[in-house]
Amino acid sequence: MTEVKAYGAQDKEADLKEMTIERRDTLPTDVKIKITYCGVCHSDIHTVRSDWGPSMYPVVPGHEIVGEVIEVGDEVSKFKKGDLVGVGCLVDSCQECSSCESDLEQFCLNGATWTYNSKDKHTDGHTFGGYSQEVVVDQNFVLTIPKNLDTKAVAPLLCAGITTFSPLHHWGVKEGMKVGVVGLGGLGHMGLKFSHAMGAETVMITTSEGKAEDAKRLGADDVLISKDKDAMKSHKGSFDFILNTVPVSHDINPYLELLAIDGTMCMVGAIEPLPDVHGGNLISGRKSVAGSLIGGIKETQEMLDFCGEHNIVSDIEMIDMSSINEAYERVQNNDVKYRFVIDMESLS
Amino acid sequence: MTEVKAYGAQDKEADLKEMTIERRDTLPTDVKIKITYCGVCHSDIHTVRSDWGPSMYPVVPGHEIVGEVIEVGDEVSKFKKGDLVGVGCLVDSCQECSSCESDLEQFCLNGATWTYNSKDKHTDGHTFGGYSQEVVVDQNFVLTIPKNLDTKAVAPLLCAGITTFSPLHHWGVKEGMKVGVVGLGGLGHMGLKFSHAMGAETVMITTSEGKAEDAKRLGADDVLISKDKDAMKSHKGSFDFILNTVPVSHDINPYLELLAIDGTMCMVGAIEPLPDVHGGNLISGRKSVAGSLIGGIKETQEMLDFCGEHNIVSDIEMIDMSSINEAYERVQNNDVKYRFVIDMESLS
Numbered sequence: 197m198t199e200v201k202a203y204g205a206q207d208k209e210a211d212l213k214e215m216t217i218e219r220r221d222t223l224p225t226d227v228k229i230k231i232t233y234c235g236v237c238h239s240d241i242h243t244v245r246s247d248w249g250p251s252m253y254p255v256v257p258g259h260e261i262v263g264e265v266i267e268v269g270d271e272v273s274k275f276k277k278g279d280l281v282g283v284g285c286l287v288d289s290c291q292e293c294s295s296c297e298s299d300l301e302q303f304c305l306n307g308a309t310w311t312y313n314s315k316d317k318h319t320d321g322h323t324f325g326g327y328s329q330e331v332v333v334d335q336n337f338v339l340t341i342p343k344n345l346d347t348k349a350v351a352p353l354l355c356a357g358i359t360t361f362s363p364l365h366h367w368g369v370k371e372g373m374k375v376g377v378v379g380l381g382g383l384g385h386m387g388l389k390f391s392h393a394m395g396a397e398t399v400m401i402t403t404s405e406g407k408a409e410d411a412k413r414l415g416a417d418d419v420l421i422s423k424d425k426d427a428m429k430s431h432k433g434s435f436d437f438i439l440n441t442v443p444v445s446h447d448i449n450p451y452l453e454l455l456a457i458d459g460t461m462c463m464v465g466a467i468e469p470l471p472d473v474h475g476g477n478l479i480s481g482r483k484s485v486a487g488s489l490i491g492g493i494k495e496t497q498e499m500l501d502f503c504g505e506h507n508i509v510s511d512i513e514m515i516d517m518s519s520i521n522e523a524y525e526r527v528q529n530n531d532v533k534y535r536f537v538i539d540m541e542s543l544s
Numbered sequence: 545m546t547e548v549k550a551y552g553a554q555d556k557e558a559d560l561k562e563m564t565i566e567r568r569d570t571l572p573t574d575v576k577i578k579i580t581y582c583g584v585c586h587s588d589i590h591t592v593r594s595d596w597g598p599s600m601y602p603v604v605p606g607h608e609i610v611g612e613v614i615e616v617g618d619e620v621s622k623f624k625k626g627d628l629v630g631v632g633c634l635v636d637s638c639q640e641c642s643s644c645e646s647d648l649e650q651f652c653l654n655g656a657t658w659t660y661n662s663k664d665k666h667t668d669g670h671t672f673g674g675y676s677q678e679v680v681v682d683q684n685f686v687l688t689i690p691k692n693l694d695t696k697a698v699a700p701l702l703c704a705g706i707t708t709f710s711p712l713h714h715w716g717v718k719e720g721m722k723v724g725v726v727g728l729g730g731l732g733h734m735g736l737k738f739s740h741a742m743g744a745e746t747v748m749i750t751t752s753e754g755k756a757e758d759a760k761r762l763g764a765d766d767v768l769i770s771k772d773k774d775a776m777k778s779h780k781g782s783f784d785f786i787l788n789t790v791p792v793s794h795d796i797n798p799y800l801e802l803l804a805i806d807g808t809m810c811m812v813g814a815i816e817p818l819p820d821v822h823g824g825n826l827i828s829g830r831k832s833v834a835g836s837l838i839g840g841i842k843e844t845q846e847m848l849d850f851c852g853e854h855n856i857v858s859d860i861e862m863i864d865m866s867s868i869n870e871a872y873e874r875v876q877n878n879d880v881k882y883r884f885v886i887d888m889e890s891l892s
Contacts, residue, residue: 295805303805303829305781366830433653445823457643457651460832467824472817475793478835479815481651482714484808485833487826 197221197319201543202328203517204256208246211521214543217256217324219332220316227275227338228267229283234326235260235351235510236536238382238443241524243313248467251313258326259285259311260354260537262347265338272335280347282339282500283331284354285490287311287323291336299494301337327517329543339497342504349509352382352535353500355490356510360387360439361499362491363462364394367437371395376420376438378451380407383441383464385511385534388415391439393506399431401438401451410533414511422450433457433481441465448485452477460484510535516542545569545667549891550676551865552604556594559869562891565604565672567680568664575623575686576615577631582674583608583699583858584884586730586791589872591661596815599661606674607633607659608702608885610695620683628695630687630848631679632702633838635659635671639684647842649685675865677891687845690852697857700730700883701848703838704858708735708787709847710839711810712742715785719743724768724786726799728755731789731812733859733882736763739787741854747779749786749799758881762859770798781805781829789813796833800825808832858883864890 197218205212222228240257242248261283265275275281288309289301296304309317312325324331341350360383369375375396377387384400391398392415400411400419408419420431428450435454443465449472451461463470463485473485491499503509511534515523523536545566553560570576588605590596609631613623623629636657637649644652657665660673672679689698708731717723723744725735732748739746740763748759748767756767768779776798783802791813797820799809811818811833821833839847851857859882863871871884 298805300805300830457646457648463823463826465823467822467827469820469822472819473821473833474815474817475811475813475835476815478811478833479837480835482648482834482836484835485821485826486830487823487828487832488830489827 198330200329202256202324203520203543204254204324204327205244206254208244208251212244212327215254217328219330220319222267222269222332223318224269224271225334226269226332227265227272227281227335228330228332229261229263229281229338230266230330231261231263231326231328231540233262233348233351234258234538234540235355236520236523236527236538237355238527239355240325241527252322255313256324256327257312258328260351260356261311261326261331262341262351263331266330274335275338280341280343282341282350282354283311283326283333283337284339284358284496285311286493287333287337288317299492301492302490327520327538329540337493339493339500341500344504344507346509348514348537348539349512351537352386352510352512353503354496356382356386356535357503358491358496358499359383359464360441361390361502362495363439363464363488364390364437365495365498366488367460367462369394369396369437373397373436374399374434376401376435376454377441378438379441379465380411381441381443381530382532382535385414387439387441389508391415393502393508399435428454435459438462439464445469445471447471449474449477452483452485455481455483457481458483460486462486462488464488512537514539518542546678548677550604550672551868551891552602552672552675553592554602556592556599560592560675563602565676567678568667570615570617570680571666572617572619573682574617574680575613575620575629575683576678576680577609577611577629577686578614578678579609579611579674579676579888581610581696581699582606582886582888583703584868584871584875584886585703586875587703589875600670603661604672604675605660606676607631608699608704609659609674609679610689610699611679614678622683623686628689628691630689630698630702631659631674631681631685632687632706632844633659634841635681635685636665647840649840650838675868675886677888685841687841687848689848692852692855694857696862696885696887697860699885700734700858700860701851702844704730704734704883705851706839706844706847707731707812708789709738709850710843711787711812711836712738712785713843713846714836715808715810717742717744717785721745721784722747722782724749724783724802725789726786727789727813728759729789729791729878730880730883733762735787735789737856739763741850741856747783776802783807786810787812793817793819795819797822797825800831800833803829803831805829806831808834810834810836812836860885862887866890
């Protein structure tokens with residue numbers, strides 16, 4: 197085991213502060229990464245606060261990791277020292293079940309190993325995330341980062357990026373389709389960029405008129421203010437696909453009415469109960485409400501390659517590690533455009 | 545116009561009784577049909593009672609119509625006198641919009657003409673359904689009935705049949721898939737027959753243990769009692785597709801948990817609000833909840849041909865026209881196995 201510096205919380209009420217954690221020694225198929233940048237995801241905060249059930253403390257969050265390979269195990273074939281790499285939400289899975297065989301490791305039937313707050317099958321302990329100097333990950337869960345991109349702005353692609361790319365990709369978004377993105381935050385701003393780059397007519401759907409200009413800069417062809425009943429009516433029945441990034445429970449019926457025949461709305465934010473989904477809104481037009489969770493490793497690499505090709509990165513605000521608690525408050529107040537990224541040099 | 549005998553309701557509180565209605569003269573593209581059998585659908589009752597908004601009275605219900613062609617218009621090419629034909633829920637549509645061009649006339653963007661309680665674009669009045677001696681329908685909305693089937697038991701295929709066949713067909717149910725059918729009534733019993741005939745492993749999902757034997761006779765390989773928590777757990781994550789025929793609002797979350805990765809549950813009964821659909825149940829496994837409404841004319845003919853090939857009809861109970869009010873009470877009490885069919889001779 198190797199001791200490294202990290203930032204984490206000792207219990208669900210604690211602020212994050214510097215601590216020392218142990219990383220496992222590099223196994224034959226492992227890659228050791230010096231972390232240079234790590235994005236700040238709302239899930240980090242939920243886990244620190246045990247919002248989704250009791251977390252394993254200390255929690256060291258962070259699953260939008262970018263860094264440089266500094267050591268590889270004897271059997272590693274895919275990476276070498278000096279490579280620029282990324283790690284997202286997943287660091288292991290059984291590799292044998294039907295989900296893993298279908299490149300959907302996030303749905304591993306034997307339980308995926310998440311980047312933090314998951315039992316580590318190689319140690320007695322649990323996993324620690326990217327708010328730290330180094331991480332050791334099996335080569336099958338390490339991604340290659342296109343060299344032409346701004347490295348620090350790549351970090352959020354590993355969660356916010358794949359979370360929005362995967363449903364757009366899975367449901368076949370392309371030129372000739374009309375796509376709505378509901379909610380303009382860390383996820384929504386990536387949804388706009390991807391939908392636009394895939395060639396779809398892209399409409400930002402938001403409650404805030406103030407977001408219109410920024411939405412257009414990010415790739416929206418049009419902005420639909422969801423509080424404007426006339427505007428909603430004029431777009432009724434016209435969307436082939438809607439990506440709903442709203443992170444909390446809300447009434448989805450007005451959005452279902454926007455869908456065209458055979459249209460799908462995919463939820464990527466709200467894991468809570470959605471009140472009163474009208475059956476008639478699904479039946480009239482053979483519509484679907486679906487959900488999607490990040491993406492598998494193969495698709496995450498495809499997303500990164502797509503970003504390289506289309507020169508897509510996240511809009512970010514850089515912070516030092518010591519500012520993380522203030523950053524958490526700002527994330528909770530929706531006060532970030534559109535993702536914080538920690539300069540991990542600030543921890544050394 | 546031609547006067548014909550019918551059975552209908554004069555207002556939403558009235559019992560159905562005999563009346564005289566006018567049928568339009570046979571237009572060049574029309575087919576005049578002598579009705580021999582008409583199924584009784586729960587929608588008939590909802591329309592008679594104005595449950596879905598104010599109906600146009602008098603209401604003459606009935607959209608599961610079987611009969612014999614007795615006259616054809618000059619331009620009719622598809623049918624001739626003496627043909628055995630069917631009419632379902634639709635008697636007209638614009639034939640020009642994107643839905644009609646995609647053989648989804650039920651979603652006609654200019655408004656389909658329903659078999660009853662719809663404005664008739666060829667007369668000043670509204671449409672009257674199959675509880676009558678004759679009906680006049682454009683040839684594009686008339687179906688051919690395979691000769692090998694028991695004609696009276698074909699009638700319910702025109703609504704209950706296509707309502708269940710269409711989603712199973714659209715979502716590609718076939719051998720190697722595991723399919724659940726929730727609810728054993730007029731729709732559910734057809735769902736079992738179709739899923740079984742398509743080669744899927746078919747499971748009846750019901751609250752009533754008493755329905756197990758009948759479900760197996762109808763095509764279920766297994767019966768899952770949804771109140772049995774252990775049984776529900778043992779089927780968790782295993783269904784590729786679930787056809788949900790429950791006609792009222794209910795908690796769908798237990799069924800979402802039964803779906804496999806990428807599984808879909810399709811609602812065909814409940815048009816009401818579904819309480820608290822947990823976003824997490826969709827996100828964990830990229831699952832979908834969809835809806836489906838009858839089927840287009842082309843698919844309805846495919847369904848009838850499939851029935852001819854696999855010798856599938858509805859399980860029915862024959863009644864005389866004069867027993868319709870008692871039959872409605874029994875439908876509302878779920879006391880029919882599995883569809884009433886009116887012998888239209890009893891009206892002459």
